[in-house]
């Protein structure tokens with residue numbers, strides 16, 4: 001039995017340093033979103049909307065047709081929800097279709113789909129069963145195929161990609177009982193022993209872990225002679241001696257998810273199974289997520305489309321107070337929000353994915369924004385659908401069907417979507433991650449001024465450099481095409497809504513956003529990184545501006561290709577108007593908020609000043625430990641691993 005995990009003690013500063021070291025520092029290609037945060041609206045980087053090559057589109061469409069047929073005839077989402085399990089036949093069928101290898105190159109037996117079509121496939125599968133969508137996405141977006149593709153050796157690719165394309169399910173294991181958003185605390189170790197490493201530790205919430213054949217495991221290699229050490233990624237066979245799945249976890253939603261607690265007890269892994277060098281594990285994980293992050297918002301797009309369909313069908317037949325509920329203004333506003341936001345979400349995901357395929361731009365911020373915005377907005381959309389459905393929105397599909405009504409799983413969707421705001425980077429962490437990139441230009445020139453560890457001499461030097469940078473940069477933020485009435489005129493074709501006015505707004509607002517960031521940097525300097533309320537709002541404004549830009553560019557694409565151009569312009573117009581209201585509110589809250597007061601309340605809550613407010617209730621959770629001891633308990637020995645072959 002391995003002993004309790006030795007949890008490294010980590011300060012906030014050290015945690016940030018680990019995150020910083022894992023960050024990709026260079027910007028080799030242009031980035032639309034980075035420019036946006038700097039006050040430069042580079043419409044040319046996203047317009048005209050990039051398009052897939054004909055051959056890629058054809059291959060993608062052919063696969064989607066087969067997948068649609070499979071989903072319609074072979075996947076019973078209600079059964080998966082009821083039994084909290086994906087039937088083996090579904091997984092076998094997906095394997096036969098090649099769905100495990102959607103993103104794997106054809107030379108390794110995969111389908112070689114583009115990011116655009118991979119996302120469309122996930123949205124399709126996720127619409128019939130979010131749990132199946134999550135299985136495929138965990139396997140391909142964060143599981144082994146992507147890090148192997150980007151960082152694997154030729155031998156590793158030859159050995160594993162054919163298996164991963166056809167038969168083997170993979171899982172990604174980073175989280176531990178004591179390691180969530182903060183990987184600096186990672187306690188699983190991989191100790192070098194000759195030409196092997198010996199892995200010990202416990203991994204929590206391993207999606208696919210219960211059924212996986214192969215795993216990417218993040219473990220800490222201790223520093224020693226000949227070993228640089230650090231957090232490192234390993235390929236581990238799930239059937240290796242010493243690997244045990246101790247629990248199958250159950251959640252609020254995604255009931256079919258095969259998610260477990262995986263223990264490693266003296267698991268021997270050949271050094272040849274290390275992905276990249278020692279210490280590169282987190283960088284590999286983050287780089288994998290650059291495009292991997294697009295899967296989750298893609299499934300949010302699918303959720304939005306389904307909500308729109310149900311909202312349309314239900315509100316036109318449900319009559320109350322003398323007319324269909326759709327015609328009551330309060331319900332109508334929700335329908336309009338669902339339609340407009342779904343249009344914008346699809347625009348964001350398709351644009352980012354297409355840019356990922358083209359590989360002309362750096363899309364790491366766009367993908368992060370898509371994850372953040374998609375997960376937050378899809379949650380709001382599903383919540384509005386539940387409201388529109390009234391009491392039926394709260395009733396389970398099974399209960400609805402049992403009493404003879406259509407089994408609409410609106411409450412299930414809400415439960416299934418909730419996790420998107422937590423995993424693959426929680427909303428709070430996404431805010432910090434994107435804010436870090438948004439202020440990167442400032443830190444690059446002024447970083448030493450605000451770093452408490454730098455000498456006065458370094459600070460003076462940085463001050464001079466910053467002076468030169470800002471003398472050139474700030475004046476550019478005063479004026480731009482957004483102030484000219486005729487700018488972006490091609491976005492106001494005759495007979496269509498006027499989108500040029502929204503693009504002008506985006507241009508003006510991106511300059512205002514950059515100015516606000518600059519003021520905040522000058523005001524708070526080194527404390528800027530602690531101003532999470534402010535930074536979160538800056539990022540949310542950026543997300544809205546990106547969504548508005550994407551919506552306008554998509555509308556123009558649809559107009560130019562003759563596909564519903566007028567309606568697309570209308571949806572983009574209403575989305576931009578709704579989005580502008582949110583942006584103005586966020587700007588208002590940049591400087592008028594309760595952030596400082598909230599700090600005081602938090603102190604009061606934590607010191608027990610308000611415990612009287614908790615009187616009059618019973619806490620059903622009792623007083624057990626908050627975090628399980630990593631040492632296995634008596635009931636934790638059973639191996640619940642469920643191999644599917």
Ligand SMILES: Cc1cc2nc3c(=O)[nH]c(=O)nc-3n(C[C@H](O)[C@H](O)[C@H](O)COP(=O)(O)OP(=O)(O)OC[C@H]3O[C@@H](n4cnc5c(N)ncnc54)[C@H](O)[C@@H]3O)c2cc1C
Nearest residue numbers: 172173174175179180181205206207422423424426428429
């Ligand atoms: C269903 C499910 C599937 C999962 N699948 C996988 C998987 O396949 N592989 C894997 O490795 N992990 C997986 N996870 C783990 C998931 O990625 C983590 O839950 C997530 O990273 C958050 O970590 P945590 O839950 O420990 O929260 P914590 O890190 O403990 O955070 C608690 C709260 O504090 C906030 N917070 C934390 N740090 C900061 C900060 N610096 N500033 C502001 N706010 C902060 C968080 O946003 C959150 O609101 C899964 C989790 C679930 C529930």
